[in-house]
Amino acid sequence: MSSVILKDIVKRFGDFTAVHKTTLEIPDGAFVTLLGPSGCGKTTNLRMIAGLLDPTEGEILIGGKRMNDTPIHKRNLGIVFQNYALFPHKTVAENVAFGLKYRKVSRDEIARRVKDALELVQLPHVGDRHPKALSGGQQQRIALARAIVINPDVLLLDEPLSALDANLREDMRVELKRIQDRIGVTTVFVTHDQSEALAMSDKIVVMSAGHVEQVGTPEEVYNAPASEFVANFLGASNIFDAPCTQASAQGATLDAPVFGPVEVAAARAPGVVSGPAKLVLRAEKLQLMPQGAVPTGMISAPATVETVDYQGQTVRYFIRLGERQMQAINMIDERPFAEGEAVLAAFRPRDCAALRGA
Amino acid sequence: MSSVEAREARQPWILLSPALTAVGLLLFVPLIFIVVYSFWLRTATGADVAGFHLDNWAEALTDAFYRDILISTLRIAAITTVVCALAGYPAAYFIARSRGNKMILLLLLMLPFWISYIIRTMSWINILGVSGAINSALMALGVISEPINMLYNETTVILGLVHFLLPFMILNIYVSLEGIDTNLEDAATSLGATRWQSFLEVTLPLSLPGLAAGGLLCFVLGAGTYITPLVLGGPTDAMFANLVFEAIITQLNWPLGSALSLMLLAVLGLLVAIYNRYLGMAQLMKGLG
Numbered sequence: 302m303s304s305v306i307l308k309d310i311v312k313r314f315g316d317f318t319a320v321h322k323t324t325l326e327i328p329d330g331a332f333v334t335l336l337g338p339s340g341c342g343k344t345t346n347l348r349m350i351a352g353l354l355d356p357t358e359g360e361i362l363i364g365g366k367r368m369n370d371t372p373i374h375k376r377n378l379g380i381v382f383q384n385y386a387l388f389p390h391k392t393v394a395e396n397v398a399f400g401l402k403y404r405k406v407s408r409d410e411i412a413r414r415v416k417d418a419l420e421l422v423q424l425p426h427v428g429d430r431h432p433k434a435l436s437g438g439q440q441q442r443i444a445l446a447r448a449i450v451i452n453p454d455v456l457l458l459d460e461p462l463s464a465l466d467a468n469l470r471e472d473m474r475v476e477l478k479r480i481q482d483r484i485g486v487t488t489v490f491v492t493h494d495q496s497e498a499l500a501m502s503d504k505i506v507v508m509s510a511g512h513v514e515q516v517g518t519p520e521e522v523y524n525a526p527a528s529e530f531v532a533n534f535l536g537a538s539n540i541f542d543a544p545c546t547q548a549s550a551q552g553a554t555l556d557a558p559v560f561g562p563v564e565v566a567a568a569r570a571p572g573v574v575s576g577p578a579k580l581v582l583r584a585e586k587l588q589l590m591p592q593g594a595v596p597t598g599m600i601s602a603p604a605t606v607e608t609v610d611y612q613g614q615t616v617r618y619f620i621r622l623g624e625r626q627m628q629a630i631n632m633i634d635e636r637p638f639a640e641g642e643a644v645l646a647a648f649r650p651r652d653c654a655a656l657r658g659a
Numbered sequence: 660m661s662s663v664e665a666r667e668a669r670q671p672w673i674l675l676s677p678a679l680t681a682v683g684l685l686l687f688v689p690l691i692f693i694v695v696y697s698f699w700l701r702t703a704t705g706a707d708v709a710g711f712h713l714d715n716w717a718e719a720l721t722d723a724f725y726r727d728i729l730i731s732t733l734r735i736a737a738i739t740t741v742v743c744a745l746a747g748y749p750a751a752y753f754i755a756r757s758r759g760n761k762m763i764l765l766l767l768l769m770l771p772f773w774i775s776y777i778i779r780t781m782s783w784i785n786i787l788g789v790s791g792a793i794n795s796a797l798m799a800l801g802v803i804s805e806p807i808n809m810l811y812n813e814t815t816v817i818l819g820l821v822h823f824l825l826p827f828m829i830l831n832i833y834v835s836l837e838g839i840d841t842n843l844e845d846a847a848t849s850l851g852a853t854r855w856q857s858f859l860e861v862t863l864p865l866s867l868p869g870l871a872a873g874g875l876l877c878f879v880l881g882a883g884t885y886i887t888p889l890v891l892g893g894p895t896d897a898m899f900a901n902l903v904f905e906a907i908i909t910q911l912n913w914p915l916g917s918a919l920s921l922m923l924l925a926v927l928g929l930l931v932a933i934y935n936r937y938l939g940m941a942q943l944m945k946g947l948g
Contacts, residue, residue: 353845373848379847386842390864399860400850451850 303454304329305350305488310359312345319345327489327504332481334490336498337508343491344459346508350489351457352376364454374403379448379486382417383460385440387432393419393443395427400451407451419443421480427572438469438624445477456481458569460496474500492608495535499523507531525569525654526581532654537584537617539627542658551616553655555580559602559622564648570655574579577658586652587629589618589638590645601647606638620646697917707914712723713917725902725919729926732899735813736882739820743828743877744870746821751832751869756841765833768826778857780819780890787815811893819887828873835869836862868938875934879927899923 305327312320320342327333348354350361352373359533361368368376378605379400387396394415401411419425422442432440441461448456461471461477476502481488492498499519507514507522507530515527526532529540543555543563553570557563557580565580566572590596592603602622610617615649616637629646638644666860669917697715702707719725744838771779786792794806809815839862847857863894897905900923906916 311879346715351849353846353849372853374851374853376849377851378849380846382842382846384840384842386840386846388861390861399847403851403856441714447850470665560661 305361305455305487305489306360306362306365307346307350308360308362309363310346310349310356312342312349312354313357316413319511320349320356323511323513325506325513325516327487330485330487331503332478332488332490332501333504333506334492334498334502335506335508336492336495336534337514340495340510341508342511343493343506343508347457347459347489347491350455351378351380377451377454377455379451379456379500381441381444381448381456381458381461383464385432385437386444387440387447389432391431393430393432393435394429395426396443397428397433397447397450399447404451414450418446420485421449422446423476434621437465438473441465441473442476445480449480449486450632453486456486456488460492461490463492463494470497477501478592499535507534509534525571527571529579529581529656532581532583532656535578537628537630539582539584539587540579540656541625543578543655543659545573545575545655548574553578555655557600559625560600560648563600563653565653565655569653571657572657574657579656579658581654581656582627582648583652584628584630586648587627588647589620589629589631590647592643594645594646594647596647599647599649601645604644604646606640606642606644609637609640611637614619620644622646629632673770693921694915695920696913701912701914705911712914716802718915719922725899725922728897728902729899731924732882732923733926734796735817735820735898738876738879739817739824740828740874740877742817742821743825744874747825747828747873748832748870750825751829751836753831755833756835768829771826776823777886777890779822780887783815783819783822783891784810806853810891811896813892813896815891816888816898818893820881820884821859823887824877827876827880830871831876832866832869835866841864842888871934871938875931878930882927883923 305325307323307325310320310323310325311318321344323346325346335346337343341469349356350363352368352371356369363376363378387393388399391399397415397418398411401414406414415428416425419428421631422445423440424442424446427435427439427443432443435443441464444461458477462473465473474497490498490501502519504516505519505522506516509530515522515531517525517527522531523535526535526538532538541558543557545555546562547554548570550567552564552566553573555563555565555573555578563580570578588596588599589604589606590601594656604620604622604627606618607621607626608619610619613631615630616633618631618638620627627646641649696707698711698713700710700712700714702708754761754768757764760854784791788794789806789808789810791810793809794803798806799805843855843861844854847861848854852860882898883900884899885904888896888898888901889904901917903916903920903923906912906919910916
């Protein structure tokens with residue numbers, strides 16, 4: 302078990318810079334997620350940690366040791382690939398035993414550890430079968446068993462859930478987190494799925510276009526996004542220009558269009574000073590109410606429902622406030638509002654975040 | 660069966676019929692002629708006597724001359740196949756793993772097919788012949804005073820066959836390597852195998868079907884050739900197909916030639932059948948397509 306440190310890492314492919322100067326510290330035993338859209342450099346970072354790619358500049362340290370010149374087979378990492386990458390010509394047990402064969406482990410111990418690993422992923426009886434005979438979710442568990450049976454220093458997961466069905470993905474998410482907690486291995490998880498990142502991570506590293514946008518706990522990146530990109534990528538947000546009229550140690554006051562002045566706590570307004578600023582209002586925090594309601598402790602404005610996107614438990618509304626369109630995602634209480642209905646849009650100032658304006 | 664179902668069942672046969680007709684007329688009908696011919700009898704006057712005579716078969720199957728040449732034909736084909744596999748695998752691996760210029764490399768591989776096989780075979784005379792490139796160069800450099808005799812032996816026949824068949828081997832191996840997920844090798848090395856170990860444990864076993872398909876093609880085409888030994892072989896290097904050519908074209912002995920060609924067909928057919936039993940023809944089709 303080891304920490305992972307990326308020090309001033311740069312990766313270029315010809316003229317294209319996939320990763321701009323990045324410094325990251327992944328503490329021992331932590332579950333850290335690299336989150337971002339495709340092409341943001343998250344997989345490139347993972348592959349550099351793995352040793353599948355060499356960084357153009359900078360250093361990679363695992364357990365405090367410089368790894369740049371250590372070939373992949375000597376790094377002692379467990380990697381789970383998106384498409385499982387199980388060896389199709391070997392049985393499940395042979396797949397899981399693969400890494401142990403190169404580790405001077407006795408035959409009896411290999412058998413025992415393979416059995417333990419298969420039990421850990423809750424597939425104790427499939428050892429004799431070939432991977433093709435298993436379902437996608439089962440294959441993914443075997444891939445995980447194969448990666449952890451070698452007691453890796455670091456577990457690297459490259460979008461391991463994205464090839465699974467929605468239901469199975471959520472089950473596997475819980476399962477994966479349970480296993481990681483149990484063995485306590487330092488884990489780097491790459492995904493483009495924000496709900497996976499929020500549910501599983503100790504820390505999330507949000508990346509965009511080769512840059513790290515924000516590093517923080519799930520609550521931090523969700524509630525206090527450091528940039529417009531982060532606010533938009535983690536869930537739906539309403540973001541609009543709202544000049545900051547007053548900034549102090551307690552917080553900042555932003556003059557929001559339609560709604561008027563909004564006070565944002567300092568923790569959620571990093572670096573905001575008097576002048577141009579942006580107000581971030583999450584779609585889930587914008588509450589629609591019947592016309593004539595009197596919300597207490599909330600700022601409100603009249604609006605018209607334009608589009609209703611019914612999703613069972615919740616509804617996503619697109620509403621119009623004057624010239625502005627906004628999104629609101631609300632739990633359904635009794636019945637959803639209808640398209641064209643006049644409503645009151647309200648939110649609590651403490652649910653807002655503020656960003657420095659351009 | 661409803662009329663719709665009947666129509667749907669007929670459809671593939673309708674679409675296949677032009678090809679089946681061509682294959683039937685150009686392959687099976689002549690083959691039947693050959694089978695029939697092999698039981699006719701050639702008389703001293705040069706006239707063929709129709710009927711059911713086993714004389715040709717008796718001669719073809721018992722004469723040690725034919726048996727020896729059949730064995731040496733199979734040996735030459737086997738050596739050629741092994742050389743093609745050893746030389747072709749690294750090349751196929753390189754093409755499959757190269758990134759940007761894969762298409763150019765494949766085009767280069769196809770390029771020889773644009774030149775007649777006979778011309779390509781004859782080009783070795785200009786390279787290895789008494790007044791060929793190598794002898795001229797060595798003599799000009801003063802390394803030798805007399806030209807070395809390099810042509811017209813079994814080695815040059817094998818060389819010519821390797822030259823002819825190598826692209827088939829490379830293409831077949833390439834196709835099977837292309838089908839292997841590159842993550843598999845990454846997974847193997849991440850688990851502690853060196854690159855060489857991961858090749859032996861993962862890539863090589865998964866590419867064996869392509870190697871076998873390429874091997875079958877090289878062996879069958881190599882064993883059936885008559886041009887290469889004719890152009891590059893000496894008087895004692897005749898291969899089995901040369902005997903057929905000799906019997907039919909030179910001696911006009913169609914009955915014996917028919918029996919001999921059916922013998923070769925049976926031996927190679929047996930090989931294909933064994934291959935099909937264990938590996939299936941689908942892999943071969945992949946490599947050809």
